[in-house]
Amino acid sequence: MKILVFAGYYLPGFKGGGPIKTIKNLFEQVGDEITFKLITGDRDLGDNAAYTSVSSGEWIQVGNALVLYIRPGIKGYAQMARELWAKEYDLVYLNSFFSPRFSVFPLLLAKVLRQKVVIGPRGEFSEGALSLKSFKKRWFIKIFKLLGFHRDTVFQVSTDFEAGDVRRVVGSGVDVQIAENIGAREFAEEIETRAYRVLNAVFVSRISPKKNLLAALEMLQKVQQPLNFHVYGPVEDRDYWRECEKAIATLPPHVEVQRKGTLSPDEVVKTLEKYDVFFFPTKGENYGHVIAEALCAGLPILIANTTPWRNLHNLGIGWDLPLDNFDAFSAKLDELATMPFGEYLRMRRHVLNWAKGKFSQNDTIEANIALFKYAYGKK
Template sequence: MKVLVFSGFYLPGYKGGGPIKTIANLVATTSDAVDYHIITKDRDLGDTSSYENINSNAWSSHGGAKVFYCSSGLRGIVRGWLQVLRGSHDIVYLNSFFSPFFSFVPLLLCKVIGRRVVLGPRGEFSLGALSLKAKKKERFIRLFKMLGLNKGVVFQASTEFEKSDIYRALGDDIDVFVAENIGLLEAPEAVPCKVFDKLKLVFISRVSPKKNLLYALEALKDVKALVSYDIYGPLEDADYWQQCLNVIAELPENVEVAHKGELTPNQVVPTLSQYDMFFMPTQGENYGHVIAEALCAGLPVLISDQTPWRGLEARGIGWDLPLDDKGAFVQAIEQAHAMSADEYADFRERVLAWAKQKFENPEAIEANKAMFEYALKKK
């Protein structure tokens, strides 16, 4: 089966976040059954120059897939669009709903020539995500419905929660297939002991409104325990980062905050393992690869209830809390801080054991293969 994939960012990039991991893991685990051809940009998020040692606007091999790296500007992306018309692909796989260049135009082309489409919105229909630039997104959804672009499209939901989000946003006549994003187990070499009387918190993600760093910083204003909060990730939104800096300047003396720059993919799990808790009250994730990586690092997670990672406290591996209760986040931090070193070591061992069981599950791999088979046979 030949699948043509459109994604704004792909390997060797990493700043584009979870979608890069999603597609890379998909290729790594299903390329025995699927021949992937990927259309993407020739540079990472925010970069002004292309990747080293790649040929723009030409096909090359990368990690089990053929990749077409579009050069910057309209000419490059047009060459990417033309691959829809030139190739004999069975399915076109889109990895965004709102992207005009990597979803909307390719979808229109697929409609013209009758190509089958699978569309993974990647959490874009969560309430938190839709609240950002809401008017613009409402107009886009109206246009999508008016043109009848849902006909013949299979929407991928990574969970039943995302399935409900898609129906809520687009209506009940949407064809949705649930296929969980594929996570790969990457365990840390060692898990350090918790430092007495100090809780080390960490945030790894793009610094943008959706990831909700500002909310996390606001919550830290009310924490009485001694904590540090290290932030890793590209400063995607300069205005938003300035708002964060304003709050950082107002934090009490018991709270230390620092931006530590960016991490390459192979640095993420080793870095996470050196902390006590992952804290990211995101406004919405359809999967959240960095949450999975934190769990693989044996790190308890403190996140919102706007991700598929639910019931964490009942499993004894973290907290997923509602964003309308900031005090609950403060309480979770205080609770973790109060644990002894031995109690926290047991906490982390429980996280590691759960992650090992979760990410060695082959069901997600088979579900993704079945999704493409379903789209191929769909009438």
């Protein structure tokens, strides 16, 4: 089977976050069985300059896939059109629903050419995600349905929760298949000792409204115990970051916040394992690779109930709380800060053991292969 993949960002880029890891893991784990060709941009998120380590406009072998890095503008669109028109593939696989360049354009052309399409919306249909730039998104959804594109498209989701989001937005009869993203397999080597009386919390993600850093900072207003909060990730929205800086300036003196820059993919787990809790009240994720990486680092996670990672307290690996209750987040941070060290250490070891069991399974790989076989065989 040959699959033509479209995504806005890929290696050597890393600022695009989870989708890059999703595609990389897919190619690594499934690329021996399925032939993948990827068309992507020639620069990282927010960068004006192209990558210097790859050549634009020609197919390059990157791991288990061939990758075509295209320039912005008409020339890039023409290259995409030529590849689609050649029909040297069995499926078109889109890693976004709303990207004008890498989803809308190839979707329209693939439908004109009567090609089979799989879309991985990556959490874009969650209520939190749809609330951002909602007018444009809802108009595109209406046009998509009006043209009947939803009838012959297979949507890939990670969980039943995301399947519900897709059906709520696109229609109850849409073809939705569950195939969880292939997650991290790197684990912490040892559990770090927590600094006495100071909780070290960490946030790793793009700084944008969807990731909800501003809410995290507002939740810190009512934290009673000493706390250090380190923020890693590229600034995607500079106006939003300025709002965050204003919120940081109003925090109580026992709460210290530092922005620490951006992590490359191979630095994430090694960096996370040095902290005490992963604090990430995101507005919505279809998977949340960084959440999986935090678990692989043996970190308890404190997140919003807007992701597939649910019932965390019952599993003993963290908490998923509603975003309309900021005080609950503050209280959990205080609870962790005052937790006896022996109890905290047992929790971290439990998190790490749980993650090793979760991410060492092959079920997810088999589900992804089954998804593409299903879409390929669909009449």
